[in-house]
Amino acid sequence: MREIFEVRGYDGAGRIGELRVPRADTTVETPALLPVINPHVQTVPPGELESTFGTQILITNSYILHGSEDLRGPALETGLHELLEFSGPIMTDSGSFQLAEYGSIDVTTEEILRFQHEIGADIGTPVDVPTPPDTDLSQAQDEQTRTQERLELADTVETGEMLVTAPVQGSGYPDLREQAAREAYRTDLDVFPIGAVVPLLNEYRYQELVDVVTATKRGLGADAPVHLFGAGHPMMFALAAALGCDLFDSAAYALYARDGRYLTVSGTEHLADLTEFACSCPVCVDNTPAELEAAATSKRQRLLAEHNLFISFEEIRRIREAIRRGTLFELLEQRARSHPALLDGYRQLLEYPEQSAATDPTTKDAFFYLSRESAHRPEVIRHHQRLGRFDVGSELLLTAGNPSDSYEECWRLVAPFGPVPRALSDAYPFTAERPDSLDREAFEAAARGVARLVKSNPETDITIFHDDWPASALALLPGQVTCERLGARAETANED
Ligand code: GUN
Ligand code: ZN
Helix, strand or coil, rough: CCCCCEEEEEEEEEEEEEEEEEEEEEEEECCCEEEECEEECCCCCCCHHHHHHHHEEEEHHHHHCCCCCCCHHHHHHCCCHHHHHCCCCCECCCCHHHHHHHCCCCHHHHHHHHHHHHHHCCCEECCCCCCCCCCCCCCCCCCCCEEEEEHHHCCCCCCCCCCECCCCCCCCCCCHHHHHHHHHHCCCCCCEECCCCCCHCCCCHHHHHHHHHHHHHHCCCCCEEEEEEECCCCHHHHHHHHHEEEEEEEHHHHHHHHCCEEECEEEEEEHHHCCCCCCCHHHHCCCCHHHHCCCHHHHHHHHHHHHHHHHHHHHHHHHHHHHHHHCCCCCCHHHHCCCCHHHHHHHHHHHHHHHCCCCCCCCCCCCEEEHHHHCCCHHHHHHHHHHHHCCCEEEEECCCCCCCCCCCCCEHHHHEEEECCCHHHHCCCCCCCCCCCCEEEEEHHHHHHHHHHHCCCCCEEEEEEEECHHHHHHCCCCCEEEEEEEEHHHHHHCCC
């Protein structure tokens, strides 16, 4: 059992956690965003990050400090916290990203970990080998083996109270990612970043990202804090959090600002294309897009970076609150509607229903049916799993209308859940708020629920009175189910 990370609550696979950082003598509430600080170019000074944006923890690159004539000495003499003027925990990366960019770097895992320890880093990182997506399998396997060797070496380096990360590689191969995660988790290392996903993020390949993250999560224990390396765009934080990622790092706020790009939770805008800001952060209240455009380059970059940070931290707080309140899926469905690539990502997440259902709380305040994807939410899947364990008598009516005494037993029939015992029907999630015009997938999900119940009760005589199910849902019902449309009954009754 790892003692540095405690999960306080779940929503699906998303969780609120506390990461204990012993060297900084503090805890970080997760999901958390770590702004990336370039030691040479501080677009927003770290001190301000702490006071204005509520930054709990940041990340910088020890490889840049190690190789810098100007900064290496001061970093060693005064330590990282004084150098950056930031009193909270600081995580350091190792130069692996530079290794991926330039093919080689001039430090070893042992050297860089010692250096990170000497400059006072609170969380350090070994030199993993980032294997990008689309690498061929044998190379990805070789590089994963090398990464694992470095993790095992890192495990033997004396680093005192500094936490050490164990990056998980494996390119775009889910099985390799899962294996890499299992091997990383077997070490005594502390935090588990998912590596080399930046190309997927930059190209909005969220569907593949979901495969990579879910595979990694399968190889890790629930007590493993998971960092998504390079995830800095607020439009995808909700998706990443719902997959069970706890930490994100963002250079996007500064990199995008440099190109005149303005981040929102639903995408990126170019400053030059905007007439008004639909944002109430101090930057957007005090300036118009035209004023920012006309400002001096350094001022424009600084202000854009500040807006980008405001919006990013706001989204992180919104996500934490959604997890606490059990509304992460409602948030995710909104975000999925802001970009088709995110919709692909969300739909892919729903392809792993067991992974979300395993930790999803049994009760929440409300379930809002907001899109056809809602029919595949973990609450529905878990109910279907339960239906496989119910033992009903010889005769059962499932009705979307009023109960009837003419049957031995009578349950409700509620799309998208399917059969619901009367005793449960006023409980979460069967009290779901649904639109009057339900889509086909809600009824199909309900039909799958019926099929599940029939499978575990093959001897039971089951009748359903449904509320005008489409043919695609009726087609999913097992042949022995007697089936009638409620409206049809009423019509017949009127004719009598
Ligand atoms: N930053 C972005 N991706 C990576 C990665 O795969 N490894 C490390 N160490 N840093 C990263
Ligand atoms: Zn703003």
